[in-house]
Amino acid sequence: MSxxxxxxxxxxxxxxxxxxAIVRLLADDPLGATRERFEDPLPEAYxxxxxxxxxxxxNEIIVAELDGQIVGCLQLTxxxxxxxxxxxxxxxxxxxxxxxxxGRQIGERMIRAAIERARTQGCRxxxxxxxxxxxxxxxxxxxxGFVASHIGMKLSLD
Numbered sequence: 001m002s003x004x005x006x007x008x009x010x011x012x013x014x015x016x017x018x019x020x021a022i023v024r025l026l027a028d029d030p031l032g033a034t035r036e037r038f039e040d041p042l043p044e045a046y047x048x049x050x051x052x053x054x055x056x057x058x059n060e061i062i063v064a065e066l067d068g069q070i071v072g073c074l075q076l077t078x079x080x081x082x083x084x085x086x087x088x089x090x091x092x093x094x095x096x097x098x099x100x101x102x103g104r105q106i107g108e109r110m111i112r113a114a115i116e117r118a119r120t121q122g123c124r125x126x127x128x129x130x131x132x133x134x135x136x137x138x139x140x141x142x143x144x145g146f147v148a149s150h151i152g153m154k155l156s157l158d
Contacts, residue, residue: 090118
């Protein structure tokens with residue numbers, strides 16, 4: 001089913017020229033379509049956010065590239081902490097795979113690459129949140145070994 005080998009997909013830090021493709025991925029699902037604006041030109045807020053992420057040590061957008069096309073993305077943030085005896089953790093956010101390529105293990109490889117990247121940066125735990133309305137994502141993360149050990153809460157400041 002996959003037809004895509006490990007050698008076909010490359011994971012790398014995102015560049016400015018990837019921004020439109022990243023926003024397209026973020027907007028390409030029912031939830032993303034309600035909160036993202038994929039248009040030409042992109043809203044300036046995306047460039048400002050990308051620059052802020054790039055300027056912050058330990059914070060990066062990673063893209064999956066296949067045949068020169070961006071087919072996946074995620075954000076990995078390394079968070080130093082005092083709890084758990086000063087443990088550093090990795091936070092994974094904004095995980096997306098091109099809808100046409102889902103089910104071909106690109107997401108799994110991308111998450112594993114992010115986990116390895118977190119490990120090399122001294123993280124001893126990787127965490128993420130996933131929307132309650134994404135049961136397929138819940139099963140995906142559980143299959144990769146993530147445990148729903150906490151209840152995540154958010155407070156919108158809009």
